[in-house]
Amino acid sequence: MVQKVLNIGNNANDGTGDDLRSAMTKVDANFTELFTDVNLLTANFQAGSQLTIIGNEIASNASNADIILDPNGTGNVLACAVQIHDNEISSYRSNENLLIQANGTGTLELIGGDDIWMTATDDIKISPNDNIILAPLTGSGDVYAFLLNGTKMIWEGHSTGEWEIMHTATGVNGYLQTGTAVLPILNEKLWTMNVNGHSTTANITSFGKSGTLEFYAGENWTTTAWGSEFKITTTVAGAVVPADRFIIDINGNTTITGNTAITGTLTTSQLDVNHVRIKDHSITTNASNANLDISAHGTGYVSLSGLKYPSADGTANQLLKTDGAGNLSWVTVATITLTESAATDGTTTIASSTATNVDTFAHATYRSGKYIVQIVDVANTKYEIHEILVLHDGTTAFFTDTLVKSTSGSTLATFTTDISGSDCRLRATGGTADSLVYKFYRNLIEA
DSSP, rough: OOOOOOOOOTTTTTOOOOOHHHHHHHHHHHHHHHHHHHHHHHHHHHHHEEEEEETEEEEEEETTTTOOOSSSSSSOEETTTTEETTTEEEEEETOOOOOOOOTTTTOOOOOOOOOOOOOSSSSSOOOOSSSOOOOOTTTTTOOOEETTTOOOEEEEETTOOOOEOOOSSSSSSHHHHHOOOOOOTTTTTEEEEOOOOOOOOOOOOOSSEEEEEEEOOOOOOTOOOOTEEEEEEEEEOOSOOOEEEEEEEETTHHHHHHHOOOOOOOOOOOEETTEEEEETTTTEOOOOTTOOEEEEETTTOOOEEEEEEEESSSOOOEEEEEEESBBBEHHHHHHHOOOOEEHHHEEEOOSSSOOOEEEEEETTTTTEEEEEEEEEEETEEEEEEEEEEEOOOSEEEEEEEEEEESSSSSOSEEEEEEEEEEEEEEEEEESSOOOOEEEEEEEEEEE
16 A cells, blocks of 8 residues: 655645644554554564564574575565575576675585586586695595596596596695696606516516516607607616617607517518618618628528528538529538649739749649730730740750730740759740739649
8 A cells, every 4th residue: 555645734734734634544544554564574474483684684583493485386586686496596687697606715515415416508617716626525536527428537546545647756646735737758757567476376477577667758848849759668677777678759760679579560661679770671780880690590591582591500611502492501512633733823023124933833743834824014004915835854844835915016025944953943034124913824734
């Protein structure tokens, strides 16, 4: 009902205001409405026994009692821009955010009897000014991130209560204690796996009972050499310092050291194993002045282009022989035995125009012989060849000389034979003072 307003006129007793009856009628009506509203408020809220309304504060004055705001039917409880309907709290103004904020240093907590779900049609963003802390209430709890394909990433909870999101030499803790999440630097050890025999049935043959398998970071975070190196390093049994076993560098080159077994087809532009390099169609050794050894096992053969080489060396002066089917073997080649003659060769340089020995032989052993003598005059670029037959009777020597010259003019040398002591001599007299080189082949016949 609208309030009844009294007309008090313009001036006192000027006759322009309400008469006494009309004024009191309005006063009576206003008091009736006031008492009706107060009785209604008292009946519904029981303000006298349950609620206290002082200023802008509504409080329950009954011990441990709730304050219930309950709309009728499908109605909502509206407070500013916030709407409360059943068990939902939402913003009822179009396209406005809903903010839930604690005061000062207070904490905002969401506590559920079981799981707590946050569902959005787009991203869920968490942007604090300090740390993001994921802390299960039990030390063995894990943190999972489920992907759209149903798989999940796991931050493992250790028994000590520390979580590791990346394994390094010192460990990377996700939250508790003093752990710090950092990226590894080049050649920093990512993690180590110790291979230990824990029982008599352990079958550990690759690294030994105290072997170590170590993985190192290959990223150079301070330069543009992304993925500079991936390396697997192992410590063999009885050793202390780890050694590189398998390395892939930024250019894709692969280095393998130690005993390596490869099953299947190996395709690579270059393979360096210890000091041996396999590239394109060549196999070479890259160690200074080192041999390249190719060996078969046991009684096996080394086969090159279909020729099978024996696995062991032969004896001195033996030669390789083929059987026509690609099988090579060592054989001894019989030498030619001369029983009535002797063949040899020799050379001498003579710079003299006097008779000088070219060759001698024991006349008591050999009766005759044949010489083929080549003469070279280097200074004048002249050449000669002589075929000389020699015979003696123990006192006098006889010979014949057949000559072939490369130039016309005088002969480079003339030959003579004689008996001197126990020797039969073949002698030459140069036709010039320049040095002449004599090379000869002889075959002597015994006396």
